[in-house]
Amino acid sequence: MLKIVPQGHRGEVIEIETWIAASGRNGIRRDWVLRDLASGVVFAVATSTLVAMNKQTRRVSKMPEEVRDELSTFFCEKQVLKENFKERIEKLNDKAKYVTSDLKPMWSDLDVNYHVNNVKYVKWILETVPEGFLKDHQISSMILEYKRECTSCDIVRSLCEPQEDEILGCINGAPFKYTHLLQIQGDTKNADVVRARTLWKLKKMSTVPFST
Amino acid sequence: MLKIVPQGHRGEVIEIETWIAASGRNGIRRDWVLRDLASGVVFAVATSTLVAMNKQTRRVSKMPEEVRDELSTFFCEKQVLKENFKERIEKLNDKAKYVTSDLKPMWSDLDVNYHVNNVKYVKWILETVPEGFLKDHQISSMILEYKRECTSCDIVRSLCEPQEDEILGCINGAPFKYTHLLQIQGDTKNADVVRARTLWKLKKMSTVPFST
Numbered sequence: 222m223l224k225i226v227p228q229g230h231r232g233e234v235i236e237i238e239t240w241i242a243a244s245g246r247n248g249i250r251r252d253w254v255l256r257d258l259a260s261g262v263v264f265a266v267a268t269s270t271l272v273a274m275n276k277q278t279r280r281v282s283k284m285p286e287e288v289r290d291e292l293s294t295f296f297c298e299k300q301v302l303k304e305n306f307k308e309r310i311e312k313l314n315d316k317a318k319y320v321t322s323d324l325k326p327m328w329s330d331l332d333v334n335y336h337v338n339n340v341k342y343v344k345w346i347l348e349t350v351p352e353g354f355l356k357d358h359q360i361s362s363m364i365l366e367y368k369r370e371c372t373s374c375d376i377v378r379s380l381c382e383p384q385e386d387e388i389l390g391c392i393n394g395a396p397f398k399y400t401h402l403l404q405i406q407g408d409t410k411n412a413d414v415v416r417a418r419t420l421w422k423l424k425k426m427s428t429v430p431f432s433t
Numbered sequence: 434m435l436k437i438v439p440q441g442h443r444g445e446v447i448e449i450e451t452w453i454a455a456s457g458r459n460g461i462r463r464d465w466v467l468r469d470l471a472s473g474v475v476f477a478v479a480t481s482t483l484v485a486m487n488k489q490t491r492r493v494s495k496m497p498e499e500v501r502d503e504l505s506t507f508f509c510e511k512q513v514l515k516e517n518f519k520e521r522i523e524k525l526n527d528k529a530k531y532v533t534s535d536l537k538p539m540w541s542d543l544d545v546n547y548h549v550n551n552v553k554y555v556k557w558i559l560e561t562v563p564e565g566f567l568k569d570h571q572i573s574s575m576i577l578e579y580k581r582e583c584t585s586c587d588i589v590r591s592l593c594e595p596q597e598d599e600i601l602g603c604i605n606g607a608p609f610k611y612t613h614l615l616q617i618q619g620d621t622k623n624a625d626v627v628r629a630r631t632l633w634k635l636k637k638m639s640t641v642p643f644s645t
Contacts, residue, residue: 323535328567329556344541352585355540373564 222302223267224362234258240297247284248272249292252301266301279369310366310416313402317380321349322406324377337371342415346401349381350419358397358421368413371405377414378406397421434514435479436574446470452509459496460484461504464513478513491581522578522628525614529592533561534618536589549583554627558613561593562631570609570633580625583617589626590618609633 229235236258244250253267275282330341342365347355371377380402401417441447448470456462465479487494542553554577559567583589592614613629 327556327560328564329559344539347541348539352540 222269222362222364223265224302225265225360226263229255229257229264235264240295240299241292242296242298242300243293244270247281249284250300252299254301268300268302308364308418310364310418311400312413312416313380313382313400317382317402319349319351319381319383320378321345321381322378324348324379324406326371326373326375326377328373331373335372337373337375339365339367342371342403342417345377345379345403346381346415346417346419349379349401350399354421357424359424360419361422362420364418366416368415371403371414376406377403379403434481434574434576435477436514437477437572438475441467441469441476447476452507452511453504454508454510454512455505456482459493461496462512464511466513480512480514520576520630522576522630523612524625524628525592525594525612529594529614531561531563531593532590533557533593534590536560536591536618538583538585538587538589540585543585547584549585549587551577551579554583554615554629557589557591557615558593558627558629558631561591561613562611566633569636571636572631573634574632576630578628580627583615583626588618589615591615 234257236256238254238256240252242250242252249271251269251271253265254263255265255267256263273282273284274280324345326337326341330337332338343363346363347360382400384398384400397420399419399421401415401419403414403417405412405414446469448468450466450468452464454462454464461483463481463483465477466475467477467479468475485494485496486492536557538549538553542549544550555575558575559572594612596610596612609632611631611633613627613631615626615629617624617626
């Protein structure tokens with residue numbers, strides 16, 4: 222989960238604070254705070270949960286005691302996002318309003334393990350949001366539910382469905398909440414790579430540095 | 434023109450030195466040196482030439498005297514690449530050995546002027562070099578000849594032709610020199626975006642941090 226508060230500007234020096242904590246029996250949580258070093262203004266906060274996986278069975282694996290003992294000396298109970306964001310992200314299907322197909326990882330998208338870098342997932346997700354909406358809105362939060370890795374051989378499609386937000390409502394009929402799904406394309410099982418939810422707000426025009 | 438000497442490593446602090454100089458009557462040259470701050474070892478050097486263009490006629494335009502006078506106080510005659518690299522880059526055609534078609538700019542590839550960021554050109558160029566070659570070789574220099582801008586509406590194809598290098602020669606038949614062309618696809622004139630040349634050397638296996 223990522224929450225973006227105001228936006229940083231070119232030339233500002235950013236400070237990143239990060240720490241780990243236990244998450245349930247087998248998980249580890251990592252929190253982040255990004256702030257402007259000079260003013261202390263927080264730009265973004267994020268939290269993520271990691272679990273160990275057995276590479277053969279692809280099931281969640283118990284964390285070995287000695288690993289947990291070693292890590293636990295660094296555990297910090299401070300929590301960056303108090304609210305419960307564990308809402309269910311529904312699984313989209315072929316009826317999704319916006320679909321981008323034939324997304325192929327580039328050589329430069331791969332990390333040292335030959336897996337597609339997670340940043341690319343975010344780019345694919347945002348790519349399917351209509352361009353007109355992207356021009357007028359800025360993202361305010363994002364939840365990613367990672368399902369499986371993606372390699373250079375995979376072809377991906379990105380599904381996207383706008384949803385009326387019951388709390389924020391809509392201005393001029395523009396949606397503020399999107400549900401997303403990245404899937405391996407052509408796979409008989411349509412294996413999920415990532416489910417996601419994004420929340421958006423109208424851009425403040427004063428923050429646009431140049432006219433377009 | 435970019436020349437890469439050894440490679441930097443994670444965590445190293447890099448120093449970037451850059452300056453401008455006159456280039457002919459209407460041009461400006463900008464040079465860069467990237468070095469490891471601790472050791473002073475130079476990682477990469479680069480130079481580029483810029484000219485002003487009339488947006489309507491799309492012809493090179495004379496630099497106004499007052500602009501030149503203002504800039505000239507910053508001119509520094511130091512030159513990072515002494516040798517003459519102005520070799521002709523031949524224009525590839527449909528017979529090129531490797532072609533990647535249907536390259537579409539993503540929303541995240543656009544800059545504030547809604548033009549495709551130049552970094553994407555480099556990615557498209559490298560994408561067309563065969564994967565097997567990329568795994569064993571590292572780029573040592575690149576010349577880019579910028580022809581025109583590319584916007585989010587354009588679909589691009591990347592052509593690539595390996596060439597025997599007369600000076601370096603070839604080891605095991607692998608080419609060390611590639612010629613590249615990025616073109617607007619479907620355009621009746623096949624408008625050129627960038628012509629490029631890359632030089633490559635065998636990877637030193639000791640620099641790979643993880644086995645794959």
